[in-house]
Amino acid sequence: MSLEVYVDQEAAKASKTQLLQSQLEETALQALNRFTEIANQTDHYDASGSSDTMKLQEAAGKGQSLAVGQDLLFLLKEVLDRQHPEVDLTLGPVIDVWNQARDKGVLPEPELITESMQRTGMDKVLIEENKQVYLTQSGMSLDFGAVAKGYGVEAIWSILQDSGLPIYGIINAGGNIKTIGHKPDGSPWQIGLTDPRQPDQQMGILELQANEAVATSGDYQKYFDVNGKRYHHLLNPTTGYPGEGHHSVTVITENGFDSDYYSTLLFLLPTQEALALAEQLPELETIIVSQDNKVYVSSGLTERIKWTFQGGYTLVTP
Amino acid sequence: MSRHDRILLISLCFLAALAWLIQVNWFSTEQNTKDLALKVSAPAPTPLDDLSWQELRRAGEERSWLIQGAAGMLKVNYVPDQGIAIVESSCPDQICVRTGYINKAGQSVVCVPNQVMLGLLSDQGKGDVDAILR
Numbered sequence: 001m002s003l004e005v006y007v008d009q010e011a012a013k014a015s016k017t018q019l020l021q022s023q024l025e026e027t028a029l030q031a032l033n034r035f036t037e038i039a040n041q042t043d044h045y046d047a048s049g050s051s052d053t054m055k056l057q058e059a060a061g062k063g064q065s066l067a068v069g070q071d072l073l074f075l076l077k078e079v080l081d082r083q084h085p086e087v088d089l090t091l092g093p094v095i096d097v098w099n100q101a102r103d104k105g106v107l108p109e110p111e112l113i114t115e116s117m118q119r120t121g122m123d124k125v126l127i128e129e130n131k132q133v134y135l136t137q138s139g140m141s142l143d144f145g146a147v148a149k150g151y152g153v154e155a156i157w158s159i160l161q162d163s164g165l166p167i168y169g170i171i172n173a174g175g176n177i178k179t180i181g182h183k184p185d186g187s188p189w190q191i192g193l194t195d196p197r198q199p200d201q202q203m204g205i206l207e208l209q210a211n212e213a214v215a216t217s218g219d220y221q222k223y224f225d226v227n228g229k230r231y232h233h234l235l236n237p238t239t240g241y242p243g244e245g246h247h248s249v250t251v252i253t254e255n256g257f258d259s260d261y262y263s264t265l266l267f268l269l270p271t272q273e274a275l276a277l278a279e280q281l282p283e284l285e286t287i288i289v290s291q292d293n294k295v296y297v298s299s300g301l302t303e304r305i306k307w308t309f310q311g312g313y314t315l316v317t318p
Numbered sequence: 319m320s321r322h323d324r325i326l327l328i329s330l331c332f333l334a335a336l337a338w339l340i341q342v343n344w345f346s347t348e349q350n351t352k353d354l355a356l357k358v359s360a361p362a363p364t365p366l367d368d369l370s371w372q373e374l375r376r377a378g379e380e381r382s383w384l385i386q387g388a389a390g391m392l393k394v395n396y397v398p399d400q401g402i403a404i405v406e407s408s409c410p411d412q413i414c415v416r417t418g419y420i421n422k423a424g425q426s427v428v429c430v431p432n433q434v435m436l437g438l439l440s441d442q443g444k445g446d447v448d449a450i451l452r
Contacts, residue, residue: 002426002437002449174452192450200418205447216451250451 003028003156004169008184011166024165031159038152041071042144044092053142057092061138065126068133075147077127078257085122086268087261088237092141093119095235102224107231113240120237145233149176150215150260157211157256171256175221175263178213178256188304195309196220196247196289203309206287206301208252215259217267218248234267243268250287251278252301258284271296279318289313356402359435361388371438374402387432394436402436404429425450 005028044053052068059066068076079089093116101108124136135142144151153176160167160180168181170189179189188207191214195203199220208214219242222233236243249267253259262284266274271290278286278298287305288296297305299318307315356371358364364385374381378398382405385392390408397403401421404414407429414429426437 170449172449177449177451189449190447192447194450194452199452202447202450206451214451221452 002172003032004172005160005167005180006169008166008168008181010184023163024167027160027163027165031156034155034159035152038071038148038155041069042075042142042148044141044143053144056133056135057141060135060140065128065132065134067131071151072133073127073131075144075151076125076133079147079261080122080125080127082261084265085237086243086265087146088120088122089142089144089146090120090122090125090135090140091235091237092143093117093139094240095143095145095233096141097240098231098233098235102231105224105226107226117240120240146264147257147260149173150213150256150258152176152256153178153213153260154256157213161211175217176213176215176256176260177208178259179208179210182210193250193287193305194218194220194248197293197312201309203289203295203313204305204307206250206252207304212252212254213256213259214250214252215256215263216248216250217263219246220248234264236268245271245291246274247289247291247293248287249274249289252285253283262286275318354438357435357437357439359433359437360385361433362386366394366436385432385434387429387434389431392429392432392434402438403427404434404436407432422450 005024007024041052043051044057049055049058052072055066056068056072076089079087094113097108097112097116119137119139119141124140126134126136128134153171153173156171157178157180160169168183170180171178177191183189188209191206191208192202193204193206194216195201196218197220206214217234219230219232219234223230225231232242234243235241246267249263251259251263251266253262266278266286266288269277271288274286274288275296275298278284285298285301286296287298287301290296293312294314294316296316297318302317354371356366356369356374358366365383366385374396375398380398381396383394385394387408392404392408392414393406395403395405397419401419403417403419404427407414409429409431411431414427414432414434417427420427420436420438422438426435428435
């Protein structure tokens with residue numbers, strides 16, 4: 001994760017603000033601490049066992065609901081409310097099975113997938129009226145990988161924005177980026193898009209406006225190969241196996257959480273459904289690279305991408 | 319951007335499978351340069367600290383160094399036309415070694431257990447782009 005914050009000296013002069021380095025440092029550290037706090041609270045491996053996630057897992061199936069912090073409450077409630085079965089924060093047990101298989105370099109036993117899938121499902125997450133949370137089955141575990149980084153990026157952005165400092169910059173958490181304000185010359189931010197088949201190369205350059213967020217879910221981000229077939233980390237909550245159909249899905253929105261959420265959701269939907277959903281949501285744009293190497297772009301993006309790939313892909317514009 | 323004084327804050331936090339590590343480095347950038355800078359972060363001074371990326375490229379020779387990390391030693395290689403990489407590490411997961419060579423602005427290679435980071439940065443917008451979406 002990198003956070004680059006530049007001081008716009010002309011804006012600082014215009015507002016007659018005496019910007020001290022310490023002010024910026026304090027704000028940036030506050031933002032990073034917030035990011036770390038979110039990371040800690042959403043960590044289901046936290047060795048200290050003190051995260052909200054660990055406490056919920058410990059209490060799962062024991063009939064006792066727990067008060068959790070604002071971060072977990074927001075993430076769980078938001079995902080429950082949206083009711084997209086493709087985005088599931090309870091996949092911890094099946095992710096553990098895949099991680100163990102990956103470490104051994106073999107495919108997981110189907111029985112293990114079946115067994116672990118029985119301990120998943122957002123319908124087993126209850127948020128009570130008093131905002132206490134209960135996981136209804138023992139052995140459940142939460143994994144916030146689909147949304148935590150986007151939510152963290154948004155939290156950093158909010159703190160920097162609320163500071164009122166005359167700054168511009170970019171928050172880059174790898175697969176999640178958000179811009180902070182305009183560049184001083186008013187030109188759009190230029191974001192390199194990773195080529196999912198050659199992740200050390202870029203396939204295009206995307207223009208982002210001020211305060212726009214973008215996220216990519218890709219089959220190249222975390223994976224292992226068995227017998228020439230790729231098994232990646234974006235699991236289909238219905239099957240417990242990696243989602244098929246796409247190499248990568250990139251989503252551009254205003255909000256970091258939304259970009260992360262929708263990149264996971266669209267990755268796991270069939271291509272045409274994903275494109276249709278993107279077109280229904282006016283504030284959302286998408287770039288979909290399908291497994292048959294077609295590149296689909298939603299209608300609002302066609303003028304905002306400069307493609308640099310040399311071949312191997314077929315561009316499908318709306 | 320060149321008309322503006324800049325303060326560049328780079329904070330690096332890395333999500334590993336088990337932990338997120340945050341490192342914060344402050345530095346001011348030189349103006350009017352499109353050159354890349356090699357930035358090294360490690361628990362102790364390293365032989366790479368004073369290296370200039372430009373000089374490495376100009377020399378065009380393969381080089382390697384040993385770095386003391388928090389959990390043991392790491393070996394770093396520079397290979398012309400490939401870039402710089404951690405090629406050996408004492409860490410258990412070897413994620414840093416698997417990252418391979420980096421040679422473009424915005425790329426970094428990180429060893430979380432050893433608390434070592436190599437990054438290539440540009441103060442003029444990462445060459446053609448401002449950031450790379452991974």
